[in-house]
Amino acid sequence: xxxxxxxxxxxxxxxxxxxxxxxxxxxxxxxxxxxxxxxxxxxxxxxxxxxxxxxxxxxxxxxxxxxxxxxxxxxxxxxxxxxxxxxxxxxxxxxxxxxxxxxxxxxxxxxxxxxxxxxxxxxxxxxxxxxxxxxxxxxxxxxxxxxxxxxxxxxxxxxxxxxxxxxxxxxxxxxxxxxxxxxxxxxxxxxxxxxxxxxxxxxxxxxxxxxxxxxxxxxxxxxxxxxxxxxxxxxxxxxxxxxxxxxxxxxxxxxxxxxxxxxxxxxxxxxxxxxxxxxxxxxxxxx
Numbered sequence: 136x137x138x139x140x141x142x143x144x145x146x147x148x149x150x151x152x153x154x155x156x157x158x159x160x161x162x163x164x165x166x167x168x169x170x171x172x173x174x175x176x177x178x179x180x181x182x183x184x185x186x187x188x189x190x191x192x193x194x195x196x197x198x199x200x201x202x203x204x205x206x207x208x209x210x211x212x213x214x215x216x217x218x219x220x221x222x223x224x225x226x227x228x229x230x231x232x233x234x235x236x237x238x239x240x241x242x243x244x245x246x247x248x249x250x251x252x253x254x255x256x257x258x259x260x261x262x263x264x265x266x267x268x269x270x271x272x273x274x275x276x277x278x279x280x281x282x283x284x285x286x287x288x289x290x291x292x293x294x295x296x297x298x299x300x301x302x303x304x305x306x307x308x309x310x311x312x313x314x315x316x317x318x319x320x321x322x323x324x325x326x327x328x329x330x331x332x333x334x335x336x337x338x339x340x341x342x343x344x345x346x347x348x349x350x351x352x353x354x355x356x357x358x359x360x361x362x363x364x365x366x367x368x369x370x371x372x373x374x375x376x377x378x379x380x381x382x383x384x385x386x387x388x389x390x391x392x393x394x395x396x397x398x399x400x401x402x403x404x405x406x407x408x409x410x411x412x413x414x415x416x417x418x419x420x421x422x
Contacts, residue, residue: 219383
């Protein structure tokens with residue numbers, strides 16, 4: 136099952152992807168929250184609803200005509216990983232982490248598929264990071280075992296963890312450089328975990344700048360896999376339905392190139408993950 140969020144009359148709504156169409160979940164089931172996080176927290180059986188929608192006369196819209204919203208416009212926690220691919224750790228001249236480098240994003244930094252990422256007025260060092268993201272579907276108990284952890288994942292998507300590098304390096308904590316408005320691209324669709332390998336392992340992940348491949352890796356190359364990350368986080372905190380974990384980027388980022396390759400106004404960056412889809416965002420100057 137593939138789900139997306141799109142804008143209808145100024146509000147984000149859920150839709151089921153069926154071929155080249157989107158079926159509006161909330162038009163057929165108005166009692167279900169238009170927010171995926173709220174639907175997950177309420178325990179809505181979205182798989183059952185998807186089966187019913189495919190054979191119904193519910194409203195269908197061509198995907199090509201949609202204005203996308205961020206996949207979860209208001210997620211719970213957004214927990215990200217730094218240096219989770221060995222080649223990225225090496226290009227950053229860091230030792231292989233013995234424990235994940237966790238940091239957090241805020242919902243105000245998110246943007247949708249095809250929405251412009253904003254080049255901030257205060258910096259010219261906006262960088263790209265192609266990443267796998269996951270959405271928690273059920274509350275994760277504390278201290279969950281690694282071999283059980285992936286069963287709590289509802290689905291997977293693409294993420295571009297755009298980073299304002301000079302601000303990221305101003306303090307030992309990365310928060311400011313990772314949370315500029317319109318720098319966390321998320322989408323275009325959420326693919327449920329049952330349609331992908333366990334932990335979304337073994338999937339090719341690509342980053343393309345203006346059509347040229349600048350990142351090319353496989354999710355099996357992650358230092359800490361999905362199960363390990365969820366298990367480690369559960370030792371510290373409760374993970375709730377609608378929480379998001381962004382799994383880090385492979386090598387090839389702009390700051391590590393000679394000369395550095397920064398995103399510029401008019402660029403287009405794409406994140407493609409095998410079995411999930413392609414997230415595309417143009418780059419525009421902050422108004």
